[in-house]
Amino acid sequence: MSIPAALMTGPTVLEPVVGKTDEMIVNLGPQHPATHGVLQIVLGVDGERVTRAVPHIGFLHRNHEKIEESRSYAQVIPYLDRMDYVSGLQNELPYCLAVEDLAGLEVPERAKYIRTAMFEFNRIISHLVWVGTYMLDLGAITPFLYAFRDREMALDIIERTTGGRMLPNYFTFGGVRRDVHPKFWQDLLDFLDYFEKVVPEYETLTVDAPVFQARSVGVGLLSQELAVNHGISGPNLRASGVAHDLRKDQPYDAYPELDFSVITRDEGDVWARSKVRMDEIYQSIDLIRQCAELAPRSGPYLARGRVKIEAGEQRYRAAEISRGQLGVYIHSDGGTGPYRSKHRSPSFVNLQIIPDLFIGQKFSDVIAILGSIDIVLGEVDR
Amino acid sequence: MALSSDKRSQLKRIPIPEDRHFKPQLVGYNPKTPNRLAEVLAHSLLYFVFVGLLLLIYGVLPWLFKLPGSPLASGGSFTTTGAVLYGILAAVLSFLVAAVAALILILVLRKYLGLVQNRYGPMHNGPAGAFQTIADAVKMVAKEDFVPGKADALVFTLAPLMVFVSAFLLLTIIPFAPGWVLANLNVGLLFIVAAGTIGAYGVLVGGWSINNKFGLLGGLRAAAQLVSYEIPLSISLLTVAVWVGSLNLMDIVEAQKLWWTAIPLLISAAVYLIASLAEIKMTPFDLPEAESELVAGFNTEYSGMRFGFFFVAEFAELFLLPAIAVVLFFGGYYQPLAGFWDFADVLRGLGAEGSTLNQFGGLLASAYGMLWFLLKTALLSYLVIWVRATLPRFRDDQLMELCWKVLIPLSLIGLAVAVILRLVFK
Amino acid sequence: MSTEAAINLEDLPTLRQQTICGEKVYQLEDPTAYRQLCERLLAAGYDFPQCLSGVDMEYGLRTVLHLRRLSDQAELTLWLDVPYDRPHVPSVSDLWGGVDWHEREAYDLVGIHYDGHEDLRRILLEDHWTIHPLQRRYDTGGYLIPDWQAKPWPDWDAIAKEKEEAARKAAEAAEKRAAAAKAKAAKAVKPKEGEGGAKKPPLSEVKKTSDQVAKPKAAQTADDLTKIKGIGAHYVALLKEQGITRFEQLANLSDDEAKRLEEKMNFKDRIAREQWREQARALQEGKS
Structure with a gap:
């Protein structure tokens, strides 16, 4: 098989357009404070206005998918943590769900609630990181430190149970890897009691602040049609008025038993995305409280069973993580590990939209829009 | 080796400890049991140096020069040699004053930001981190003097000096106490505008000379911002001139012995404070060096002491622009309501006329005025830092809108108010 | 819709x-x-x-x-x-x-x-x-x-047919098993409850069937081939691929077979040089 020469092009180098005013080509990244990792966006700017945008990814590529081909099903899970290192626990769930579906494992009731509570708790942590780094993008330094102060406490609680802070390797097929810390539920509730009082502070500093509103209202408008057609998911999609949430639409674990509604906003701008995330923090607090109330305090936390998957079986399972739909496609050849596992990471898909959103915007707004999409480059490049 | 399941069940189960995770300990400084007195003393250390330098320049040096039998002075004023010598010494010392003011502000900014942001700030170098900025300065001086290959070397070298000199020039006309001013210009207000503008050029050519796209964008942003905001700033200065009837800063302070200018000219004072935030490029107006957008803006390629000049100039301005605000609007070196009763008058009245005690009392009165001046300036500087810790950044068009659509009309209204008030009351 | x-x-x-x-x-x-x-x-x-x-x-x-x-x-x-x-x-x-x-x-x-x-x-x-x-x-x-x-x-098409066949067989087997289980349940004494519920959760129904398939017992136990000078763990694995696990097999190799084996495994006439067959014969005799 030979590759056509036309497809073997070199890296895209934009040539500046010379007209009435000269276009300047600015390399936003790969080393740049606002790209949240190593992302390169080649921008054509006319003064402060962006005329073209070409994103380049792959600087963090590790090819997990190739490595996973030579690992057993259980050995894959630590690699998942390292995709989206901000919400490691959440990454593990769709894979576990897919393997459980394929192997026909039943998850014990208690494990379901532990997983759901952990999942939502990780959403809080992830949104905290977003609040902090996003406000740093917009030039406010204080929310970053507030957010990391609270994230630190939250990570401590996760650490007490899983032993890891960002890379916990905790969920597994059939439940969770080990029992929760004896004080786990009490820790959670104590933290939430404290945290609930702090969230309004974040709101005052972000979505309610006049300067923030001046920077965000009407900026980076994403229409409903464009969002759906581009497969945008998570808060970005819901801020454009589409009530799509896999926790509701394809419920997994303990979500069918919990009482909640999908948060949407119709504006579709940067402010709406921020507001949806702030509201989701409140929603997660509520969901964890429900889990703590409903969860059985004793019982098995892991259904032990052999993972034997027939050749030719395949499954695509997705879960609604803090950034959107994280999907895993597993194809089995009957061996001890996945023949092929493909990860559909939300940031990878959400990032595709940026050329559409950037063109015609101010340079400062480019940063605001990029931050509002909430990408993690470890997940984009995998 | 894998254990069989019944063997595994025979193993003793290790209980999960209550606190499974490892808690790191802070080394060298335990914020849980701080020595408050030591902390305050440590942080006051640089402040004492600063006050001491000011006293030396304005109080002790002239007194030393005028000692009986001195060849440098005759009949209460300097000889030519004495004046030149005093001028050189004062210039050197006031350079130190600017540098120390910047050092203090950097330390205070970091400590105060730490307070606002629920953290400790510098705490490892010296008692409670008091020597952190000194260590930073040493590091900066020790760094390689580096010029990027494609930079315009001459302009690259001159730009930080222009910014620094502009900030330093402003220091010469600040009256710290009655008579305590290096250059008592009768066109002081014009000098403020003139000296301040040099800094804008420095930033612009600095951003251009480094041949970096982020630097260019930052430099252009800075030029647009600084030039625009000079208009409301200058109109506010003009308002004061109209109200007081003089361009001399000493005269302006003297006119505020009873009532601060800020009371009748509230609008102008507010406009001046906001515009001066933009002039010193502080959040929410820090677009020229917007870290998350332009990496470091106009000083992207600067390092070592060249960057240090920008840095020191920025913090010197953080002291100087509030200081000018205090001179123009908040009564300068007078204590509040000094027109009714002034403690400085009490100090000046000590002893018989011409006696040593009387001379000492005069020095004390000046020092008392200086302390009031520094207190007010410090409060305004804190205000600036507080704003910086709280607000996000404006966008460039919003910045311009704020200037041209809000501040300039407001400053013109302020000017009209001043004219009317002057016609009515004076 | x-x-x-x-x-x-x-x-x-x-x-x-x-x-x-x-x-x-x-x-x-x-x-x-x-x-x-x-x-x-x-x-x-x-x-x-x-x-x-x-x-x-x-x-x-x-x-x-x-x-x-x-x-x-x-x-x-x-x-x-x-x-x-x-x-x-x-x-x-x-x-x-x-x-x-x-x-x-x-x-x-x-x-x-x-x-x-x-x-x-x-x-x-x-x-x-x-x-x-x-x-x-x-x-x-x-x-x-x-x-x-x-x-x-x-x-x-063949695969689809096979699948259908397998599904039909599985359904039949499940029916039979269900019937057998019913009969067994009728006979058996009710097992004790409340023991080790947390430690040993029940296996899922689907997995039970695949787990119960017994492995065919090895006909003869393998010998420790590493006792032969020149054979390490790597070669043991390679030989195992060719079906050679015992001294007896190695000792009885004919010249032709040995040559073929060498070609296949990239041994480069080590069998003759290091005298694997002679060593194997000696070890085989010592064992028996």
């Missing part, structure tokens, strides 16, 4: 429908039909592109497209198999913007060419990269596996 019934599937060649693990799968081998089907699916309301993956099936390359309809949350999977020598698939990135980068990734990692894609460049790897690392002919380090051979194109 549009449903699957409204989609015209009649005139699409090579289309097979099946349900795998609860997922509805449309399997195709004709690229034109794939494009037509995608257009019809978009018209039928499948508006949300979930995922597009490339899979190397060892007989060819497969594009797997996962679609979702947001109005009723229906999910659908499309397979399109193309041979190695013509890995061309029509791009659907103009229908769903969301598969744009997925197609670039599949091109980059698996080597499927998406015709009609606006900007088909490598996305994760460097532009000058020459291999497609997710193809099975490359190992994890990116090196070509020397004796890799493509598998023959599967006969899908």
